Amino acid sequence: SQTIHQWPATLVQPVGSPLSLECTVEGTSNPNLYWYRQAAGRGLQLLFYSVGIGQISSEVPQNLSASRPQDRQFILSSKKLLLSDSGFYLCAWGGWETEQFFGPGTRLTVL
Amino acid sequence: GENVEQHPSTLSVQEGDSAVIKCTYSDSASNYFPWYKQELGKRPQLIIDIRSNVGEKKDQRIAVTLNKTAKHFSLHITETQPEDSAVYFCAASSGSQGNLIFGKGTKLSVKP
Numbered sequence: 070s071q072t073i074h075q076w077p078a079t080l081v082q083p084v085g086s087p088l089s090l091e092c093t094v095e096g097t098s099n100p101n102l103y104w105y106r107q108a109a110g111r112g113l114q115l116l117f118y119s120v121g122i123g124q125i126s127s128e129v130p131q132n133l134s135a136s137r138p139q140d141r142q143f144i145l146s147s148k149k150l151l152l153s154d155s156g157f158y159l160c161a162w163g164g165w166e167t168e169q170f171f172g173p174g175t176r177l178t179v180l
Numbered sequence: 181g182e183n184v185e186q187h188p189s190t191l192s193v194q195e196g197d198s199a200v201i202k203c204t205y206s207d208s209a210s211n212y213f214p215w216y217k218q219e220l221g222k223r224p225q226l227i228i229d230i231r232s233n234v235g236e237k238k239d240q241r242i243a244v245t246l247n248k249t250a251k252h253f254s255l256h257i258t259e260t261q262p263e264d265s266a267v268y269f270c271a272a273s274s275g276s277q278g279n280l281i282f283g284k285g286t287k288l289s290v291k292p
Contacts, residue, residue: 113285115281
């Protein structure tokens with residue numbers, strides 16, 4: 070069966086510091102991969118999605134970037150964090166017009 | 181592109197009552213409509229989904245209805261229980277990309 074991992078689970082970072090969040094998927098090949106951000110009490114904001122290695126589409130302009138160095142690995146990065154980057158970051162995988170499966174999430178607090 | 185509107189944003193019901201959450205979408209090419217439940221601090225999880233060739237689908241106390249002509253779909257929860265309290269998200273597949281476009285969520289509170 071398919072599983073999705075995210076780490077770290079929680080992270081507290083100062084403003085201006087770099088960020089790297091990692092997501093890996095097991096049990097499937099060539100999945101579509103997604104990064105979402107969820108502010109406290111808010112909805113799911115799609116940040117990036119990828120249909121294959123090296124293919125990244127950005128949905129919202131921001132100071133974040135994403136990379137997909139391997140088929141089942143998706144990385145979210147920032148060179149300098151802002152206070153507004155705080156939130157719950159969710160990685161998900163899915164196919165064409167099918168269910169998306171979410172990872173356990175990373176709770177990021179920027180101070 | 182696809183746009184999904186979800187109402188209400190908050191819903192409070194008494195235990196045992198029914199709850200209804202409604203969503204509308206804009207892309208007539210959308211074919212897949214899932215509903216997710218997110219408990220506090222946890223990941224969203226699929227509770228029920230429906231495809232465009234079906235008008236209604238039921239799973240125990242949960243049902244989803246779809247009206248493709250009007251471009252709206254609804255989640256119905258009967259005999260609500262306190263453990264139904266959570267945030268519920270509807271979504272619709274994007275006709276051009278196959279991605280899911282999510283509504284903004286409904287916070288459901290079931291009072292004992």
